[in-house]
Amino acid sequence: METPSKRQTAHIISHTHWDREWYLPYEKHHVRLVQLVDSLLDKLDGDSEFKSFFLDGQTIILEDYLQVRPENQERLQKYITEGRLLIAPWYILQDAFLTSGEANVRNMQIGHQDSKRYGEPSKIGYFPDTFGLVGQTPQLMQQSGITNAFFGRGVKPTGFNNTVSDGGYESSFSELIWEGPDGSKVLGILFANWYSNGNEVPVDEAEARLFWERKLADAEKFASTSELLFMNGCDHQPVQLDLPEAIETARKLYPDIEFVHSNFPDYLKAVDGAMDRSNLSSVKGELRSQRTDGWGTLVNTASARVYLKQMNQEGQVLLEKVAEPLASFAQLLGKDYPHHLFTYGWKTLMQNHPHDSICGCSVDEVHREMVTRFEKSRHVTETIVDDSKQVIASSVDTSGFAKYGEDVLPLVVMNMTGWKRTGTVSLELDAARLYLREDFTLEETARRMKELDLNGRVLVDEQGDALACTVKDLGLQFGYDLPDDKFRQPYMCRRVRLTFQSEEVPALGLRSYAWVRRADGTLPLAADSLLQGERILENEALKVEIQEDGSFTLNDKNSGMTYHDLGVYENTGDIGNEYMYKQPENEQALTTKGLKANISVLEDTSYRASVEIKHDWEIPASADEKLDEEQRALVYYPERKAQRSHRTVMLKLRTVISLERGGKGLHIETTIDNPAKDHRVRALFPTDLNATMLHVDSMFEIPERDIEPATEWVNPSNTQHQQAFVDISDEKAGLTVANFGLNEYEVLRDGRNTIAITLLRSVGELGDWGLFPTPEAQCLGEHTVRMELIPHNGNGMTSGAYAEAYQFQIPWTVCQTDVHEGVIAPVYTPFEWENKELAFSSLKMNEATGDLLLRWYNMSLQKTDLSFSSTIPQQYFYKTTILEEESNPIASTANGSLSLQVGPCEIVTVGIRR
Known part of the structure; x- marks a missing residue:
């Protein structure tokens, strides 16, 4: 006798996926959002059969709505309390690969904080349209108290425009077990039929029968249980107000199926009770659509409007790697930690983090507003940095410099990275000021400053040793103070720029210097130049030799490996769009190989040498006229036949390569003056290393990826995402290419394992479901x-190469001060730790408890130990999650040190209760 099958349940979940901005500017979407929530509240008021609505997993929807409708806050509160409006866990639905790990943590923290003003956040790991997902997502979910992840991209069977593929699935069902590199597991729910598979359910019986015959079959194709999920909504979808009536129609047509107006918690409970987890596929690590044909991965959003990625990186780094640790440091010295300003700065930055925003795949108006938001967030953050560093510098004991006389000019160099640091530092110093409140005319004030004698000065460290230093006189400058207790105080000053090498600055610490007059006039002994002629740069670790065409060889003295033909530039046509790159058929890439360059020495000091390389490069002006025809006809971009124009323009390249005396790497700065359209510029770095795998920086992880794509991949381009760096290594040598805000790389299958870094991509259309011209995406x-x-x-x-790449992201912080006694030694750090497998990620303060929180992540696949000590008086240490919830104390020694085992790829956060 057969066991009767369980009755099917159709879970219909009302939602709208709300892109704040995309094919319309933000405020046009904003107006539609207000209209949507108005109608939703009216429906909830008047119809108890309309059970619930999911607000897209992002609390910013509440913020945006109440900005226009503050009078409706109580109505929102009522339905959130009743469980009919489900909110959170995020502040905003962000892109995964283009936002930092700490930005994602703040996103979760702020989403929870905002939602708790109304009630409890929904514990739904919601990624409906995220363009692929990072491998550490399961661990981040588990540390947030979330045991699931709902997502639409990254795992077959969905392909271009979310069509269902046939065969070769990575998961047998829409339900799967997703495991992160640390072993964390969550229940993954793939929107195999997309997050609109229950959209616009018909009320009419004939229409409903056709609708449900198709939709039920589609859901059954992938579901592992009889609990079927139907998402009633889509992008900017208005609320289906007649859904209760449509459900009644479905019940009449299919009496053997239970149709319910459901929600995510109820659906998860039902699925969990019905499924056999042993039957589910296990998917591990990153979800990047690796097993698809490569044409619909949207990966080239990593290089659309590169200027946005650079501004984002600057904003993230300034907040998480400079302002937060400095403010924490300043709080220890008595200054209030500005939680409110950090929340505002982070929120403003994160409003640029949705996939259609940071990915650069919206209309031009959207990205213009993004630039303003980036600047607003940066201005807030810079103010926090300035205030914090002044507090810190004023607490450093600089009294030891008093012996050099009355006009000593001390300065403090701060290293907010998690590693000891040596490098070239530059700051502007006021050699003297004369305030306009003094009884001098403007002419007299200016004259006195201009005539100030700057001779006889040297830079000394806290031991009194003179340092090599370049001084540039910036002349007469205007400035002003903004005191807390007085009107603004304008002044004239004589300003100089000092540039020097700061050595062995402690991690999360500082070192003091002073520009002084020395009676003996002793100057530091001149060190050997790092240059040999105009073409060779050399320090103890590296030797660089520049060729006639501006390419260069790099010899690593430690490994003995020499890398050839580095720094060649490549140019190809691009007839794709903001989402995806497409090279014209049969086009041969142009390169600067053999193109004579103008080479000259830019800087020759004892601590740094720089060489300038200039190219005038004739390239096609744009695509030909056929591209416009194909765009207007909505020709799918892989099928386009457009070529490049015969008309040419001059692309100008200015490259500066710099080598520091103590440098572990070679710095490259490239300026592109771009007059061309419909093309891509990359820098090429052949490694000639025997490797089939590479390593790349991602969110809280350095995943290993195949150089050769999967067999299903047919796109000739295999570009992929990176954050801070990409690395190719063999058993004896390796080359790490670090970048700042350049999120796209490719390892060429050219027999040399060449690392190609995208510097600029110029396209003219958005490229999704219609024609949306984006002339500003040409990045002229x-x-x-x-x-x-x-x-x-x-x-x-x-070897420390990855640590060097992380430090490359983070600017030095430098502050001028005066001679005074202080509670901080001239060379100081309140923290010490040592472990080559751990990467330091964050130092901040918890608003509720006042505890300091420090975070690391294990870069390796092996267990390791964190040995950590602090001179800060504390009650105890404790280990916590990314939500910073207090847990039991960790055993520590009497002198404030602890040892903590860290699991493979674990993200570990340590709290300090003071």
């Missing part, structure tokens, strides 16, 4: 990008 004009080449012994982690 001047763009400057930065990279660092870091050779190593074959292990980027233990």
